[in-house]
Amino acid sequence: xxxxxxxxxxxxxxxxxxxxxxxxxxxxxxxxxxxxxxxxxxxxxxxxxxxxxxxxxxxxxxxxxxxxxxxxxxxxxxxxxxxxxxxxxxxxxxxxxxxxxxxxxxxxxxxxxxxxxxxxxxxxxxxxxxxxxxxxxxxxxxxxxxxxxxxxxxxxxxxxxxxxxxxxxxxxxxxxxxxxxxxxxxxxxxxxxxxxxxxxxxxxxxxxxxxxxxxxxxxxxxxxxxxxxxxxxxxxxxxxxxxxxxxxxxxxxxxxxxxxxxxxxxxxxxxxxxxxxxxxxxxxxxxxxxxxxxxxxxxxxxxxxxxxxxxxxxxxxxxxxxxxxxxxxxxxxxxxxxxxxxxxxxxxxxxxxxxxxxxxxxxxxxxxxxxxxxxxxxxxxxxxxxxxxxxxxxxxxxxxxxxxxxxxxxxxxxxxxxxxxxxxxxxxxxxxxxxxxxxxxxxxxxxxxxxxxxxxxxxxxxxxxxxxxxxxxxxxxxxxxxxxxxxxxxxxxxxxxxxxxxxxxxxxx
Ligand code: XMP
Numbered sequence: 001x002x003x004x005x006x007x008x009x010x011x012x013x014x015x016x017x018x019x020x021x022x023x024x025x026x027x028x029x030x031x032x033x034x035x036x037x038x039x040x041x042x043x044x045x046x047x048x049x050x051x052x053x054x055x056x057x058x059x060x061x062x063x064x065x066x067x068x069x070x071x072x073x074x075x076x077x078x079x080x081x082x083x084x085x086x087x088x089x090x091x092x093x094x095x096x097x098x099x100x101x102x103x104x105x106x107x108x109x110x111x112x113x114x115x116x117x118x119x120x121x122x123x124x125x126x127x128x129x130x131x132x133x134x135x136x137x138x139x140x141x142x143x144x145x146x147x148x149x150x151x152x153x154x155x156x157x158x159x160x161x162x163x164x165x166x167x168x169x170x171x172x173x174x175x176x177x178x179x180x181x182x183x184x185x186x187x188x189x190x191x192x193x194x195x196x197x198x199x200x201x202x203x204x205x206x207x208x209x210x211x212x213x214x215x216x217x218x219x220x221x222x223x224x225x226x227x228x229x230x231x232x233x234x235x236x237x238x239x240x241x242x243x244x245x246x247x248x249x250x251x252x253x254x255x256x257x258x259x260x261x262x263x264x265x266x267x268x269x270x271x272x273x274x275x276x277x278x279x280x281x282x283x284x285x286x287x288x289x290x291x292x293x294x295x296x297x298x299x300x301x302x303x304x305x306x307x308x309x310x311x312x313x314x315x316x317x318x319x320x321x322x323x324x325x326x327x328x329x330x331x332x333x334x335x336x337x338x339x340x341x342x343x344x345x346x347x348x349x350x351x352x353x354x355x356x357x358x359x360x361x362x363x364x365x366x367x368x369x370x371x372x373x374x375x376x377x378x379x380x381x382x383x384x385x386x387x388x389x390x391x392x393x394x395x396x397x398x399x400x401x402x403x404x405x406x407x408x409x410x411x412x413x414x415x416x417x418x419x420x421x422x423x424x425x426x427x428x429x430x431x432x433x434x435x436x437x438x439x440x441x442x443x444x445x446x447x448x449x450x451x452x453x454x455x456x457x458x459x460x461x462x463x464x465x466x467x468x469x470x471x472x473x474x475x476x477x478x479x480x481x482x483x484x485x486x487x488x489x490x491x492x493x494x495x496x497x498x499x500x501x502x503x504x505x506x507x508x509x
Contacts, residue, residue, distance in 0.1 A: 002026045002326075003048025003058055003076045009326070010168040011044055011074070013364060014179050019190040023362075024326050032063045042070045042186035045077025047166065051130055052079040052089040059084060070159040070186040075128055078153070078162035085136035085160070092129035097147035100171060101126045106141050110154055111185055112161055113142060115177045124151070124165035124172045131164065159185060194367070194374040198230070201359045205234035209315055214357055215307045216317035218243045218269070219389065220257040222382055223319030223360060226372040230359050231317050232267050233375065239317070240268040240310045244302050246295065247275025248391030248405070251413040260381070270306045277302070279402060286399045286437075288509035295390045300348055307352065316354040321368060323463075325361050339505065365463075385430045386464065394509040398437030404452070407490040408435040411454050414487050418480045419458070428470050431458035433484075434497075434508045442492035444485075451492035456480065459506055467501040 002008045002024050015022045022044075025034070043064050050057040059080060064071060073081035079089045102121040105113065116122055124145070132150040135141070139162070143152030148164040155161075161182060167175035183190065216228045218241040232239050241261060245254045254271070262269045281294050307313060349356055360368055372382045388394060395412075396404050412433040419425050434455045442449040456477075458470035472480075481494035497504075 001030050001043065001060055001064075001077075002046050003050065003080070005047035005049075005075070007166060007169055008046040009323070011046060011179075014168050014176055015044075015183065016192070016364070016367065018176070018180050018183055019192045020183050020188045021192040021362075027058045027060060030061065032061050035061065035063050035067065040067070040069060041188065042072070042183070043067070044182075045071065045073040045081060047075030047077060047127070050076060051091060052076070052083050053091050053130065065158075065160070070161070070182065072182050073160075073162040074166060074168070075164060078150075078164055079130055079132055081160065081162050082132045082134075082136050082139070082150075082153075085138075087132060087136035087139070088134035089130055090133040092131070096129045097126040097145070098128075099126065100124075101145045101147060101151075101165065103143040103145045103148075103151045103165065106144050108140070108142075110142055110156060112154060112178070112181050113152070114181050116174060117143075122172075122174055124167075124175075125169045126165050128164060132162075194370045197363075197367075197371060198233075198374055201230055202234040205231055205357060205359055208357060209235055209238065212238065212315060213310060213313040214239045214315040214317050215310050215313040215354075216241045217303055218257065218261065219387075220249075220253060221319075221387060222365075222372060222384065223321060223368055225261075225319075225377065225381070226368050226375065227317055227319040227358075227360055228261065228267065229265060229375045229377060230371070231357060232265060237268055240270065240313070242270045242272060242303055242306045242310075244272045244299055244306075245274060246278040246299065246302075246391060248278065248295070248393045250387070250392070251409045270309065272302050272306050274298075274302050279400070279405075282393060282400050284399060286397075288394065288397075291393050291400075291509065292390050295393060299389070303348070304352060314355060315357045316349050316352070317357045317359075319368075320358040320361050322360075322362055322364050383426055385425075385428070385432075388507060394507050395432055395434045396437075397434065397508050403490075404435055407452060407488060408433060408454070410488045411435065411484050411491055414484050415456055415480060418476070418483060422476060424470075424472075424476075427460070428458050429461040429464070429467065430506060431456075431470070433457070435491075436495075440493045444492065449492045451490050453493040453495060454484065454491050455495045455497045455508070457497045457506070457508075459501070461501075461506070464506065465501075467506050469496075469498045469500055472496070 008024055012022050012024050045060060083089050101124055103124050104121050105117045131148060135153060138155040139153045141150055142154050145151045151164045153162045166172060167178040214231060216239060218224050218228055228241050243257055258271050261267045278298055281298055285291050369382045392405055392408055393400055396408055415433050419431055436453045436455060438453055439450050440453050459467035460470055461467035477496055484491055484494050
């Protein structure tokens with residue numbers, strides 16, 4: 001149950017890394033009827049920003065404590081549990097702890113702490129203002145820290161555990177063992193693997209789709225590719241993929257996608273070659289938002305046109321992932337500013353009267369990659385850097401021309417080749433070249449040149465939300481700049497973009 005902690009997703013990540021399936025549900029969506037239908041084998045109450053002594057602060061339904069399953073309360077989860085079971089919580093009065101703390105064992109050893117305290121104390125991560133001031137009946141202390149006398153508490157008979165620290169974060173180095181112990185106590189076999197997921201997903205797709213037809217927009221990205229391969233395995237040629245080639249793809253990209261899916265996987269695939277349609281519509285357009293909106297709209301038109309050719313499809317497949325699905329608890333509210341209009345096919349299913357098949361809805365990104373490997377997609381494909389829907393259009397600031405796109409494609413290919421040759425591709429979240437809308441003067445041989453400048457971009461990131469520039473060596477930068485200028489006609493100057501996000505964004509538009 002999510003009470004709005006910044007790190008709730010990490011709890012789910014850790015559990016799944018331990019091969020146990022779990023779901024995150026916001027506290028206000030969990031009631032008795034939900035619990036009875038869901039029948040959890042264990043419950044974890046997350047941390048959160050609210051204060052238990054405050055009137056109206058969130059509470060789980062009492063039924064959670066009557067299910068006779070193990071319950072683990074973390075931070076706010078600990079406090080709310082104590083309060084509801086007869087203990088007390090006090091508002092912070094100088095006992096707040098933020099950051100690293102050290103927990104010492106106390107009382108009897110419990111299975112929850114197997115593998116803990118082998119070297120005396122354990123480092124944990126704390127982040128709390130309030131604290132438990134009186135334990136609920138049945139609970140005993142198993143670990144204390146200077147700021148949290150009730151750092152680890154347990155009611156061993158009822159298998160209720162409540163901790164002040166965050167076992168899910170990396171700064172609690174032994175946190176995974178702690179969670180593993182909890183899962184063990186709850187009797188989980190730890191047999192939720194991608195192999196098992198694949199079997200189950202195939203069964204569910206067959207059940208959902210029956211003998212109807214499905215269409216899938218294939219972008220060549222990891223998510224839609226894995227979804228397509230999985231669905232094809234489930235229902236074979238009832239699936240048709242539509243690959244919209246808007247003329248804004250990287251060098252060799254369209255051929256790679258078409259070869260892999262049509263020839264290697266034998267999937268019915270429509271290769272919609274619509275370069276002229278897109279590039280003509282983009283002629284003279286230099287505003288980034290107008291570019292994005294133009295591409296987004298045409299994309300939907302083209303997709304719809306080709307989907308209609310398939311005839312009688314009742315389902316649309318999408319590679320939606322779990323982070324898009326989690327209905328996160330928000331205490332701040334308020335609309336956020338649109339920085340960029342993202343290109344997606346939102347609203348399409350209603351417009352076309354299609355139902356959705358989303359076989360990756362339960363998965364995180366790295367799980368999708370694992371599933372892709374399980375399905376036999378090549379590693380080189382699965383590890384590919386993300387590529388934006390509007391493609392090279394947003395890497396060519398200002399007006400786009402076919403000439404500029406050709407130059408950009410070549411430069412990008414040389415740059416990525418360099419990164420691969422130096423074994424750096426997998427260390428980088430995303431790398432690409434942007435072609436700048438300026439020409440500069442240079443000298444090559446005995447002649448004057450007046451050609452485009454380009455910027456190389458490479459960032460590290462976990463989720464694309466924040467990013468740092470990648471610290472290439474000067475040798476690498478120099479060698480790559482030389483190669484681009486020598487091998488790409490039309491570029492005579494190379495720069496390296498060292499902006500992080502924020503304040504920059506990863507793409508240039
Ligand atoms: P920015 O440039 O906003 O990009 O820092 C963050 C991540 O999102 C990708 N991106 C897009 N992906 N459609 C997509 O599918 C889009 O319209 C789009 N715009 C940006 C970008 O490549 C980076 O990984």
